[in-house]
Amino acid sequence: MAADPSEPAPATPRPLRERVRRGIVEALRHELDRRVAGRLVGAGVLGGSGALGALWIVSDHPLGHHPDWHAAAFAAVWTALLVVVTAFVLLDLRTSSLPLSKAAGVALVGLGVAGLCGAACPDGHFLNWWLGTEVGDELRSLGGLPLSALCFGVVTSLAIAAISAALAPGRELRGGGRPALAAALLVLLLAPGVALQSVGTSWQVFLAWLGGTAAGAYLGLAGVLAARFQRPGAPPD
Numbered sequence: 001m002a003a004d005p006s007e008p009a010p011a012t013p014r015p016l017r018e019r020v021r022r023g024i025v026e027a028l029r030h031e032l033d034r035r036v037a038g039r040l041v042g043a044g045v046l047g048g049s050g051a052l053g054a055l056w057i058v059s060d061h062p063l064g065h066h067p068d069w070h071a072a073a074f075a076a077v078w079t080a081l082l083v084v085v086t087a088f089v090l091l092d093l094r095t096s097s098l099p100l101s102k103a104a105g106v107a108l109v110g111l112g113v114a115g116l117c118g119a120a121c122p123d124g125h126f127l128n129w130w131l132g133t134e135v136g137d138e139l140r141s142l143g144g145l146p147l148s149a150l151c152f153g154v155v156t157s158l159a160i161a162a163i164s165a166a167l168a169p170g171r172e173l174r175g176g177g178r179p180a181l182a183a184a185l186l187v188l189l190l191a192p193g194v195a196l197q198s199v200g201t202s203w204q205v206f207l208a209w210l211g212g213t214a215a216g217a218y219l220g221l222a223g224v225l226a227a228r229f230q231r232p233g234a235p236p237d
Contacts, residue, residue, distance in 0.1 A: 047089075049108055050108040053112040053113070055115065057118040058193070058196065060118075061124040061197070077192050078189075078192050086108065099181070110189070113160050114193070130148065131145075136152065146202075149212065150212040153194070154216040157212070157217045160186075161219070161220030161221045161224075162223065165179075179218060180222075183214065183218040183221050187213055187214045194209050194210050
């Protein structure tokens with residue numbers, strides 16, 4: 001016999017409702033714990049990559065011509081930057097238009113890649129090595145040391161940014177000027193190394209090198225992210 005639709009539905013027993021509520025709360029708690037643990041591990045891995053990168057950049061750099069306070073000052077600046085950028089990853093910071101966490105992850109990977117490149121360089125003074133090459137020396141002859149440093153910054157950061165964009169998840173960074181955010185954080189992490197390597201030259205050389213680094217970082221990130229995530233069938237992060 002069909003139930004009369006005008007009659008109220010029987011109420012769910014209170015003990016059953018309580019068990020369902022507890023089950024949902026427990027499932028959400030476990031999911032939150034798992035996500036927090038994942039962020040901790042991810043931030044640790046990325047932060048460690050960045051720290052090793054910073055160490056490798058200066059590992060072969062001769063510090064004898066620097067004042068005593070230089071090493072401590074550069075180390076303190078790098079440490080502060082690494083803490084802030086790693087916190088972006090750990091806290092999964094983002095706004096409606098700025099995926100800070102993703103950008104920070106790409107920048108930390110980029111610093112690690114830069115460190116590997118620096119460790120592989122045969123000269124601890126990267127700019128000196130570049131000036132010893134045929135291309136670097138020719139550029140210096142054409143436009144002076146700032147032009148050569150500018151081109152060195154473009155070439156090196158272009159390669160570093162392209163590799164980091166290929167390795168790190170970055171779908172949220174594609175298009176809309178968002179690669180500029182990751183590029184800015186990468187340049188921020190590379191800036192102390194550029195400043196340290198520029199000691200003994202001039203402000204013009206430092207600014208040219210840093211400007212080239214910014215241009216190369218943006219071009220490398222924007223190009224690789226576009227190739228990865230704007231083609232048909234691109235895999236999700």
